[in-house]
Amino acid sequence: MKNMLKAERVDYIHQRLNELYPEPPIPLDHKDPYTLLVAVLLSAQCTDERVNQVTPALWQLADNPFDMAKKTPEQIKEIIRPCGLSPQKSKAIAKLSQILVEEHNGEVPADMDELEKLPGVGHKTAGVVMTQAFGQPAFPVDTHIHRLAQRWGLTNGKNVAQTEKDLKRLFPIESWNKLHLQIIYYGREYCSARGCDGTVCEICTTCYPNRKHPKKVLKP
Incomplete structure (x- = not known):
């Protein structure tokens, strides 16, 4: 042959x-573009299974950028610690939530360039959000x-x-x-x-x- x-x-x-x-199926549990964005950010150097175990407690703390922006990185870090890189990830989640509230009316932008400007959101993460949250080809x-x-x-x-x-x-x-x-x-x-x-x-x-x-x- x-x-x-x-x-x-x-x-x-x-x-x-x-x-x-x-x-x-989409491997990360989520209910809207914001929860998907945070879940994908958490999945860096971490398994999807571990992320799915951690996010229910995180959504209890805050499941939208308005509530999350009021939380400190320390509060977020306590919950996401099992995902690894928790100091960087908690700061990124807090900061990007503030930016979404201040610059995007609390909405996740359906735009690669705007997504990549958010803290902790690289090209791959932006691509996952574009395809899985918004159905845009990526x-x-x-x-x-x-x-x-x-x-x-x-x-x-x-x-x-x-x-x-x-x-x-x-x-x-x-x-x-x-x-x-x-x-x-x-x-x-x-x-x-x-x-x-x-x-x-x-x-x-x-x-x-x-x-x-x-x-x-x-x-x-």
Whole structure:
């Protein structure tokens, strides 16, 4: 068997992920754009499961920017401590809540540039909010997506910005929002950092049946 050409890999990956995850759920529990924004911020270097365990207590403290802006970073930090990086994250949550109240009437802006201006909100976090809260096309690249895109020969993986560009070029815009979640779920279930080295899971072995050695992956 020959290794697939890139166009064949793209078609196969798209089709297989649609079969495995026809309607991938949003992994972070939330009820509106604000609670999603805070949950995504908390998920940096932390599992979604841990975030979902912590946020109910945080929403009891405050579940909107008007109430959160009245809380001190110390009050927030006590609750979010299990998520790690709690000093930085608590300050960011307090500050961005104040900015939303003062500059955006308490609404989360549906705009990448405005989101990226908020404390603690990087390009990936802004992309997740755009796609999952507002349904706008974006392709946020996390470590799972960065790793799998390299294993599947879709990018050279120099950095997450390059990976995002390459994936946007390869897949139709209407598929981006669902596809970024599908790849994350596949990465967790079948093609994890330790569970697959590019020669184990179904998609890796189908795309590259002749691959004899582990695929070296560049860290983001």
